[in-house]
Amino acid sequence: MSVETAQAVESWAEFGRHLRSRRRRAGFTQLQLGRRVGYHHTLISKLEGGLREPPIGLVRRLDSVLETGGELAAIVAAPREVPPGPGRLLADPTLFAPIPGVDAPGDQDVLDPLLWPSRLPAEGLACPLHGNAGCAVPDRREVPALVNGLASPHDRFTDDAGTESELLHGLTAVLACLIREALHHVTADGVATVERLLRVVVRWAEEVNSNGRLPYGQLRLAAQYAQVAGRLRMQRGQSSIGMAWFGHGLRWADAVHDAPARATLLSDMCTLVRLDQDAGSTLVYARAIGAVDAQRRWIATLSSLYQARGHALNRDAAECRRHITMARRKFARLDQRDRLEAPWLSGAEGEMRVESAIGGALRDLAATTGDRGTARRAVDATELSRARLPPLMRATRLLLTLRLADCWACAGDPGAAVALAAPVLKEAVRSQELMITAELRGLHGRLTGKWGDLPEVREYREQLLDAGV
Incomplete structure (x- = not known):
């Protein structure tokens, strides 16, 4: 055994x-x-x-x-202890290597009380110790004192299991609150707070580790913070820093065998290489997602979706469509554990995410092959995705609007493309988010490359000039 x-x-x-x-x-x-x-x-x-x-x-x-x-x-x-030994967690010299940035004043003590969760999971973040058991979180006003205690010697945190659990719950709730605030607007202060707290958690994990205990909860929490830090950097157009955070998070998730964190971090890394139009690396990361745990259907769904996009970039229509079919079948068979571990992939929001990825894959395939029938199927998937979009996800609505416009351009209807894109051009130009910038760049290239002399396209170009491009 x-x-x-x-x-x-x-x-x-x-x-x-x-x-x-x-x-x-x-x-x-x-x-x-x-x-x-x-x-x-x-x-x-x-x-x-x-x-x-x-x-x-x-x-x-x-x-x-x-x-x-x-x-x-x-x-x-509850986690199972992994005994230390040669090559195990405690012997890994890279686990607590220096991580980017310097500490800046945080603002976790002024988080919006209306956004504070009452229990975990929240915003897809499970309790680092007890998973989806439904843990209560401490009062928001108690968290700053707990966090500030980590800046000084804190043997009490490593010896007192109750205080340690309370702090892990509180720091997870802070991260959930910061995610909710980021839905409205990504600020420099918000990014700095996430990264400052991440460094605090990693130092805490290192101290627990040096005392001979497995810092299971601390490293699971660090992986969650690293993923959010990476995504916030992506939203600011900083892909290299984003990839660095994802890499750190992946090491921490691996150290404590956190399969859900590993799968979602690999997904984010896959997105970054896809934005670089690197089909080969996209497929490598997409297959790595599926290798995390073949028994979790939500992970298999993600793997198929990302493989579909990689094959689209590779102009492999048969494999792209095969993985789209597989993704839809697996999504339809998600079970209770899948919905607990990946709540963002269930219900209307889950359908929105799946159809968004499928629409992106079909659009990419249409762009590389020139197949207008594929482009029209991309229109259908993207329209369905937009219809399922929660109101607060404004950046995603902008992204899907540009993608839908590009789908119409690939389908040979520049008028429909311009009509969709024109109302959001200024917002798109101001955005620094990598995915929105990539969508706008693709749309612009297809419109001006094929139909630059059409009146509606000339008007579109003038609007871009007015927006500062």
Whole structure:
């Protein structure tokens, strides 16, 4: 039996012991409890004996029926210690290498109280210790004092598990709040705050590590902060710094075997190389996403979507369409664990993201092959994506509007393209976000390259000049 398998079996045994204790305390027999949660009593018996992995949907029903306050879900989600040893976490000399930037005054103490989450997960951020168990977060006013305590010697944080947990919860809530603020406007102060707190978390992880403990929660949290820092840098047009943060985050996610973080960080890295029109590297990263965990359907969906875009750049129509079909099938089969780990890939928002990626892949394929039928299918997917767009995602609406215009240009209708793009040209020109800049550049090249003499295109060019291009 491998170390990982042995740890999993021990986790099932711990869950079974707590389940038996809670069932008896509630006064249920195994038969009665099975009827209450909709499962056969023999499964309850196997779970209590540590003989079966607890299904996540059943765990939540057990917590509800037994009124445990999420205790059973927390046991399932709790990390398993990775013992230090040669080549393991504690021996990695690069894990705590210097990271970019200098500390600047933070503003986490003036975060908008209306944006403060009450529980985790929030904005797709799970608790670094307990996953999706539903942890409460501390009061917003308590967080600055906790964070400031990390600037001085803080053995109390490494010795006091309750305070450590509270701080991890609070710093995750701060990040969720900063993400919500960034939906309205990305500011230099917001970026500086994310990066300052990220350096605080990494120093904290290094201290825990030096004391001989695995800094599991700290490194999971650092990976989350690194991903947000990288995305904010992308929104400011700074691709190299963004890629550097994603690289740091990937190392931290790898160190604690955080599969969801690894998959999403690879997705962001895949986006950056795709924006450089590097089809080969796009496919390498896209396949790496799928290799993270073949059993998680949301990860397989992402992998197929990114592979579709890589094959589109490669002019491989058959493979592009095959991966689009695979992505739609996998998306339709997402289960409860998928929705818990990737809530942004479920419901209307999930459909928006999937169809956006498909529209982008079909548009790229149409642009490289000149196939107007493919371009019209890109129009359909992009229009569906825009229809599912939440109101607050203004930058995404701008991006999809430009993409839809470009789809019409690829379909041979420059008039429709200009009509869509004209109202948002000034906003697009002012934007520094890499993806918006790339969409505008592609649209501009297709309109002026093919239809530069048309009156509507000449008017479009004049609007660009007025906008400062």
